[in-house]
Amino acid sequence: MPTTTYSTKTIQKIREPAYYGVKTEKNHKRAKSVPWVDVSDDDEKSKRNSLKRKNSIVNGNADHSRNGQNGHKNKKRRSSIQNGDTPQSKDLANSPGSSQSKRGHINGSGPSTPHTAKFKAVQEQRKQLPIAKGREALIEEINKNNVTILLGETGSGKTTQVPQYILESGLARNGMIAVTQPRKVAATSLAQRVAVEQNVSLGDLVGYAVRFDEKSSAQTRIKYLTDGMIVRELMSDPLLSNYSVIIVDEAHERTLRTDLLIANLKKIQAKRNPKTDPKGKGNADTSNPLKIVIMSATLDAEKFSKFYHNAKILYVKGRQHPVKIYHSAESQLDYTDAAMRTFFQIHTDQPPGDVLIFLPGQEDIESLQKSIELYAKQLPSDKSEVLTCTMFAAQEHSQNNKAFSPTPPNTRKCILATNIAETSITIPGIKYVIDTGKCKEKQYLARISGGGFDTLLTRDITKSSAMQRAGRAGREGTGACFRLYTEDAFNTMAVSGEPEILRCSLTSSILNLKCLGQNLEELDLMDKPDLDSMADLKPVASALKTLWLLGAIDNHQKLTPSGRQMALFPLEPQYACAVVASKEYGCTSEVLDIVSVLSASSKLFIDISEQRDAVTEARRKFRHPSGDHLTVLNAVKAYRDIAASENKHSRREWCRKHFLNERTFLEARDIREQLVVTCGRIGIDVSVSAKENEDLVIRSMGHGLAGNSAFLQADGTYKQTMGQTIVKVHPGSSLCDKKVPAIIYDDLMYTNQIYARGVSSIPKSFFLSLDAFKQRKA
Numbered sequence: 001m002p003t004t005t006y007s008t009k010t011i012q013k014i015r016e017p018a019y020y021g022v023k024t025e026k027n028h029k030r031a032k033s034v035p036w037v038d039v040s041d042d043d044e045k046s047k048r049n050s051l052k053r054k055n056s057i058v059n060g061n062a063d064h065s066r067n068g069q070n071g072h073k074n075k076k077r078r079s080s081i082q083n084g085d086t087p088q089s090k091d092l093a094n095s096p097g098s099s100q101s102k103r104g105h106i107n108g109s110g111p112s113t114p115h116t117a118k119f120k121a122v123q124e125q126r127k128q129l130p131i132a133k134g135r136e137a138l139i140e141e142i143n144k145n146n147v148t149i150l151l152g153e154t155g156s157g158k159t160t161q162v163p164q165y166i167l168e169s170g171l172a173r174n175g176m177i178a179v180t181q182p183r184k185v186a187a188t189s190l191a192q193r194v195a196v197e198q199n200v201s202l203g204d205l206v207g208y209a210v211r212f213d214e215k216s217s218a219q220t221r222i223k224y225l226t227d228g229m230i231v232r233e234l235m236s237d238p239l240l241s242n243y244s245v246i247i248v249d250e251a252h253e254r255t256l257r258t259d260l261l262i263a264n265l266k267k268i269q270a271k272r273n274p275k276t277d278p279k280g281k282g283n284a285d286t287s288n289p290l291k292i293v294i295m296s297a298t299l300d301a302e303k304f305s306k307f308y309h310n311a312k313i314l315y316v317k318g319r320q321h322p323v324k325i326y327h328s329a330e331s332q333l334d335y336t337d338a339a340m341r342t343f344f345q346i347h348t349d350q351p352p353g354d355v356l357i358f359l360p361g362q363e364d365i366e367s368l369q370k371s372i373e374l375y376a377k378q379l380p381s382d383k384s385e386v387l388t389c390t391m392f393a394a395q396e397h398s399q400n401n402k403a404f405s406p407t408p409p410n411t412r413k414c415i416l417a418t419n420i421a422e423t424s425i426t427i428p429g430i431k432y433v434i435d436t437g438k439c440k441e442k443q444y445l446a447r448i449s450g451g452g453f454d455t456l457l458t459r460d461i462t463k464s465s466a467m468q469r470a471g472r473a474g475r476e477g478t479g480a481c482f483r484l485y486t487e488d489a490f491n492t493m494a495v496s497g498e499p500e501i502l503r504c505s506l507t508s509s510i511l512n513l514k515c516l517g518q519n520l521e522e523l524d525l526m527d528k529p530d531l532d533s534m535a536d537l538k539p540v541a542s543a544l545k546t547l548w549l550l551g552a553i554d555n556h557q558k559l560t561p562s563g564r565q566m567a568l569f570p571l572e573p574q575y576a577c578a579v580v581a582s583k584e585y586g587c588t589s590e591v592l593d594i595v596s597v598l599s600a601s602s603k604l605f606i607d608i609s610e611q612r613d614a615v616t617e618a619r620r621k622f623r624h625p626s627g628d629h630l631t632v633l634n635a636v637k638a639y640r641d642i643a644a645s646e647n648k649h650s651r652r653e654w655c656r657k658h659f660l661n662e663r664t665f666l667e668a669r670d671i672r673e674q675l676v677v678t679c680g681r682i683g684i685d686v687s688v689s690a691k692e693n694e695d696l697v698i699r700s701m702g703h704g705l706a707g708n709s710a711f712l713q714a715d716g717t718y719k720q721t722m723g724q725t726i727v728k729v730h731p732g733s734s735l736c737d738k739k740v741p742a743i744i745y746d747d748l749m750y751t752n753q754i755y756a757r758g759v760s761s762i763p764k765s766f767f768l769s770l771d772a773f774k775q776r777k778a
C-alpha cells in the first residue's frame, strides 16, 4: 500500500457519533450494570458536567444517592461523592500521617527534595483529580462500612488515590493496604507512580508483588499486587492478617483469582470483624478487623453489593480530561490494516501525542509493528519520527515497561498492545487510542470425545472493555479514541464478559483451595462453575482429574502430601509435579532448568519466518532426538557455558546468531533461583543431577505431563491417553517429522487442527508405572 493512499481513507470512514454518553448510560442501566456517565465527553458536555458539579450538593453524608433521588429502595446504600462542596481534603503534604513532609526528593525513581517544582506539580495534579473532591466523604464511608463498592470513571483517581487517602487518614493502623490488580504491568507501574506521589523509594512505604518479582520491605504500607499473589498468600496466612484494608481493583474483570479472593474475603471478614447486633454493639474480636473496597469503572455494582450483604455503593463522577470518541462508519474487516491507516492519519493530521493501539494478540502486534515501521520509513523527512513499542503478556516484563519510557523529541510513539494495557495503567504521553474491538480470551474447550483444554480465542470485546480502552487516552490532557467498529456494533456488544471461573481450567486454583482446606463446591462464589460431574466436559471435573493424575489428590479428592508440596511452587501444577518427582529420579537440577524456561514470560526459541532455513540450521545444534524438553535443556547448558567464558556483548551476539531469546534465559535464571528456595524448604536437593542419564529427566517431566500424553495411531496422528482427542505434533516441534510410540506435551493449540506443543518422546511402558494409569486400567 503506497503511503499516499491511507491518508484520507480512514478518516472518511470514521465519523464522530452523535453524542452517546447518555445512550451508554441507558444501556447499562437496562442491563442493570454500570451507572456510567459521559464516557465520551465532548467539550460541551464536559463543560455542562463541570457546571453541574459546581452546583450540586455535597454527598458526604452518603444519602444523596442517584437511586435515593429516584426513590429507589436501596437508597441508603448508595451515594455519590463527586461534588465540590464536600469537606475539602486536607493539604496532603501537611496532613497528619502524611509521609510527604518527612521525605526527600522526586526524581522518578527515588525520593526528591520536597517543594521542588516537580514535587509541587505532582501534588497539584493529585488535588485536581475528580476523586480529590470527595476524599473526606470517601474516608468517612470506608470507615463506617466493612465493605465499600466504589465506581468511578477511568482516570478519576481511584487506583492511585484511594490507598493513599486510607493511609493518610490512619484507617489502616494495624496493617498494610493491599491493592490487587489482574495484571503484572499495572501492579508494578502503579506502585512506581504512587511511590513518586508519596515521595519515597519504590519498595519502602509503597511496594509491589507480582509472580517472580517483588519490591517491598518491613516499611511497606501500600502494596500493589496481582490477584494471583494474594491468593497464594492465603496459603501461608489464611486470614490475610498482615492487611487492614484490601482493595480489589478492576473487579469487573472477574478473573478466576479475583473471584476466589472475593469469596475468601467474605469468609475472612466474618472471622476478623465484629459481629454487630442490630443496635450496633460488637460481640467479637475487634483487634484486627478487615476493610474491603471493591473498585472499578465498569462494574455490576449491584451484584457485588448483594454478594457482600448489601454493601454500600459509592460513585465518583467525572474525569479530569475529556476523551472524544469516533466510530468507524462501516465495519472494518481487516482491523490491522484499518489500524495502520488510522495511525498514519493521526500522524499526518493530528497534533503531537502518542498513540496506543489495542489488538487481540502477539501475532497481530508483530505484523502491524513491521508494517508501521516500514511505512514510517517512507514518510517525508519533515514529519516527526515514529517509534514503536509492544506490550503483551508473553513479552518479558522489562520489555513491556519500555512503553512507559519518555518519548524522544520530535517523535510520535506508537504502542501496540493487547488488553494488558486496557485497565488501570496510565502511559504518559498517550493522547490517542485506536481500538480494533477485538481481544483474545482464554476459553476451556470441552471435547465431546473426552477431555478439554484452555485455548485462546479471538472475539469481540465488551462495552466495558471499550470504555476501559478509551479511558487510556485523556489522562494527562484531552484525548481521542478511534473505534474501528460502528456505533451499532458497539451497541450490540455484551455489557461485560463472562467471569473466568465459568470458562477456564481450574487446576491450579483447586489445588490452592485444597491447601486451604476448601472445596470449590463449598465456597460462596459470586458465580459457580458448572459442578455437574458429567465427566471430563466440565472444567471442575477435568481439573480434579488432572490433580488426581498428578497425585496431588487421592481417590477421595483429599490433598496428598506431595500435592501440598506442589502447591508451594509458583508454577503450574504440572511443572510443580515434575520438580517434586525429580527428587525420586535424582535429576532436580535438569528439571529446574527446563521448567524455569517454560515458566518464563517469553519463548526461548525465536522464529523468524523470513529466515526459516537459518533458524532451522541454528536450532539443529541444540536439537535432542527425544524432543523439545531436552532441546531446551541443551540450549540452557550451552548458554551457561557461553556465559561462564564470554562477556556480555559476546553472549548477546551468540544468542542472536542462534535465534535464542537472551531475556528468556535471564528471566529463567531468576525464576530458577526462586524455585531453589522452595526446594530447600521441602528438602529437595537441587544439586542432584542425572548427568548423562537424560531418560530420568523425561520420566520426571512425564509425571507432570501424564495428563498431556498421547499414543501414536496407525494413521500417524496421536490419540490422547486420557481422552479421545486426536492431536498432531506442532510444526515448530523438534519431533514434528518423527513418529514415536508415545508423547508428552506442554499444551494444545487450537487452529484448524489441534496441535501439541513442547513435545517429547516417552517410553510407552512409563505409563504402566503410574498409579493413576494402573487404577484406571483396573
Ligand SMILES: Nc1ncnc2c1ncn2[C@@H]1O[C@H](COP(=O)(O)OP(=O)(O)OP(=O)(O)O)[C@@H](O)[C@H]1O
Pocket: 129, 152, 153, 154, 155, 156, 157, 158, 159, 160, 161, 189, 193, 296, 297, 320, 423, 424, 425, 426, 427, 428, 471, 474, 475, 476
Ligand atoms: N504513571 C503516571 N504518570 C503520570 N500521571 C499518572 C500516572 N498514573 C496516574 N496518573 C494520573 O492520575 C490519574 C488517575 O489515575 P488512576 O489510575 O488513579 O485513575 P483510575 O480512576 O483508577 O482509572 P482507571 O479506572 O482507568 O484505572 C490519571 O488520569 C493521570 O492523570
